[in-house]
Amino acid sequence: MANENAKDPAAVFQEWVTQWERAADQFSNQFMGTDEFSKSMNQMQNFQLEFQKGFGELMAKQLANFNLPSREDLLQLSEDVRDINRRLTRIETSIRNLAPVDNNSDQQRKKTPPRTKKPASQRSDLQDKE
Amino acid sequence: MAESAVDNKLVDQIRGMVDRTIQRSIKGVQFVNAGKAPVGLTPKDVIYERGTLRLYHYHPRSEEIYRIPVILVMATTNRGYVFDLLPGQSLVEYLLDHGFDVFMIDWDAPMSSERGLSLSDYTQDFIPSCITKVQEVTGEEEVNMVSYCMGGVLSLIYAATHLNGPLKNLVCMTTPVNWHEMGLFSLWSDERYLDVDKLVDTLGIVPAEFIEQSFEMLRPAQRTAGRLRVWSEMWNDDYVQSYRAFERWGSETLPLAGEYYRETTRELMWGNKLYEGELVVNGISANLADIKIPVMNAIAEHDHIAPYKATKPLLEKVGSEDTQEVVLKGGHVSLIAGPNAVRRLWPQIDLWLSERSV
Numbered sequence: 044m045a046n047e048n049a050k051d052p053a054a055v056f057q058e059w060v061t062q063w064e065r066a067a068d069q070f071s072n073q074f075m076g077t078d079e080f081s082k083s084m085n086q087m088q089n090f091q092l093e094f095q096k097g098f099g100e101l102m103a104k105q106l107a108n109f110n111l112p113s114r115e116d117l118l119q120l121s122e123d124v125r126d127i128n129r130r131l132t133r134i135e136t137s138i139r140n141l142a143p144v145d146n147n148s149d150q151q152r153k154k155t156p157p158r159t160k161k162p163a164s165q166r167s168d169l170q171d172k173e
Numbered sequence: 174m175a176e177s178a179v180d181n182k183l184v185d186q187i188r189g190m191v192d193r194t195i196q197r198s199i200k201g202v203q204f205v206n207a208g209k210a211p212v213g214l215t216p217k218d219v220i221y222e223r224g225t226l227r228l229y230h231y232h233p234r235s236e237e238i239y240r241i242p243v244i245l246v247m248a249t250t251n252r253g254y255v256f257d258l259l260p261g262q263s264l265v266e267y268l269l270d271h272g273f274d275v276f277m278i279d280w281d282a283p284m285s286s287e288r289g290l291s292l293s294d295y296t297q298d299f300i301p302s303c304i305t306k307v308q309e310v311t312g313e314e315e316v317n318m319v320s321y322c323m324g325g326v327l328s329l330i331y332a333a334t335h336l337n338g339p340l341k342n343l344v345c346m347t348t349p350v351n352w353h354e355m356g357l358f359s360l361w362s363d364e365r366y367l368d369v370d371k372l373v374d375t376l377g378i379v380p381a382e383f384i385e386q387s388f389e390m391l392r393p394a395q396r397t398a399g400r401l402r403v404w405s406e407m408w409n410d411d412y413v414q415s416y417r418a419f420e421r422w423g424s425e426t427l428p429l430a431g432e433y434y435r436e437t438t439r440e441l442m443w444g445n446k447l448y449e450g451e452l453v454v455n456g457i458s459a460n461l462a463d464i465k466i467p468v469m470n471a472i473a474e475h476d477h478i479a480p481y482k483a484t485k486p487l488l489e490k491v492g493s494e495d496t497q498e499v500v501l502k503g504g505h506v507s508l509i510a511g512p513n514a515v516r517r518l519w520p521q522i523d524l525w526l527s528e529r530s531v
Contacts, residue, residue, distance in 0.1 A: 052190065053193065053405040053406075056401075056405050057402060057405055057406075060398050060401045060402055060405075061398070063394070063398065064394045064395065064397075064398035067393065067394035067398075068392050068393065068394050068395070071390075071393045071394070072357065072391075075357060075361075075390060076357055076360060078360070078363075081360050081361050081363050081366050082363075082365075082366045084361060084366075085361075085363075085366035085367050085368070086366070088367075088372070089368055089371060092371055092372060092375045092376075095375065096375050118285065119285070122284045122285060122286070125284065126284065129222065132219070132222075133222065136218075136219065155233060155238075155274070155311075156233050156235055156236055156237050156238050157237050157238070158237070158238055158239065158240040158274070158311075158313065159237045159240075160235065160237040160238050160239045160240075160272040160527075160531075161531055162239075162524075162527035162528045162530075162531065163527070164528065165531070
């Protein structure tokens with residue numbers, strides 16, 4: 044069995060990681076915490092959005108020419124599948140709820156305990172009175 | 174004699190190092206090949222769902238429960254299983270074991286047909302519908318809410334717009350109120366530079382990667398440091414299990430409905446209207462000063478997502494007389510699901526809620 048008090052080099056490593064993390068985060072936050080950074084980041088984001096929009100439209104046209112589905116079509120398809128899954132889960136739950144309870148553990152689960160619990164302070168008060 | 178003791182200590186030390194190195198190698202292979210960490214294992218039923226919304230009812234585990242049920246309200250950016258991460262590291266399990274009837278409002282990724290969801294949909298439709306369902310299931314009129322981060326903001330807006338009940342007590346954890354103190358988030362979403370209309374109009378749904386990247390940029394070294402740490406702790410099963418669960422949670426960030434993102438940016442981030450008491454949702458004023466129910470505010474001292482200065486003012490702003498503030502060391506996530514949560518926050522929530530739940 045390993046001696047718990049033994050100085051594991053891993054502990055030294057952990058300490059080094061913590062210090063490195065702190066220094067790296069501090070440096071990044073200083074760099075990213077400037078007005079210039081915010082401005083550049085948002086400019087870049089706007090450019091990316093413009094590009095994404097233009098390129099997306101162009102690609103959609105090209106794919107339509109080749110009689111192929113676009114990204115939008117695939118996303119829509121995936122959402123439809125998700126929607127069908129959600130509906131199936133709902134139907135499954137409804138059917139399960141309609142079925143007669145044939146299992147003891149299920150019966151146990153459905154039984155809600157009485158809502159009579161009192162906080163510890165009130166219980167000790169009652170004991171004191173007794 | 175003394176020399177032999179030193180020798181034995183050295184032998185123990187070397188044996189320990191070799192043992193851990195072997196363990197790291199064996200478990201490292203298992204770690205790399207392991208699939209998704211199992212999370213959210215406490216038995217529950219989905220009792221209501223509509224689009225992005227899910228309402229769970231957890232199976233009670235006590236012989237008697239408190240009269241007023243508890244609804245956990247999750248932030249819209251992440252999965253609700255952070256409340257039920259692992260057995261022994263689960264707020265849900267803790268509340269159930271301490272005699273509460275627990276429900277949870279959780280969110281799924283909104284579909285493109287839900288891009289138009291707004292603050293009003295979340296606070297005037299989803300939350301009230303869930304409360305009605307909880308009332309039906311429990312037969313109780315009143316409910317308590319325990320909410321996290323943006324879930325706290327939604328709960329506050331709900332509370333401020335439904336002044337005649339049925340909300341009885343509200344616990345907010347790491348809930349930003351003063352949005353002008355959101356640190357780097359405030360800077361990066363500066364009104365002069367961020368074109369929120371272009372972002373929302375182009376994308377419709379704000380992608381999960383965008384949200385995740387924003388969180389990661391706040392602590393760019395965190396992920397790498399986490400991986401280095403888990404390697405050196407690979408022999409420790411509990412540490413690895415917890416790391417895998419947290420990593421899974423962090424990587425399963427949710428996309429956001431475009432309108433909701435636009436409104437949050439305009440009304441809260443730029444206008445700071447929740448803090449200023451000027452927020453209007455669906456034509457109803459959502460002024461924190463109107464909230465008179467008991468409120469508990471749990472704040473993380475080293476929160477990098479919802480900083481201390483952003484979360485601290487809640488109790489100054491609400492009109493409640495019965496309030497409690499809990500300030501704990503730790504960060505945005507460790508406050509609600511880390512070791513500090515298990516030892517410090519959860520017992521305080523239990524104590525505070527139990528006194529007010531009969």
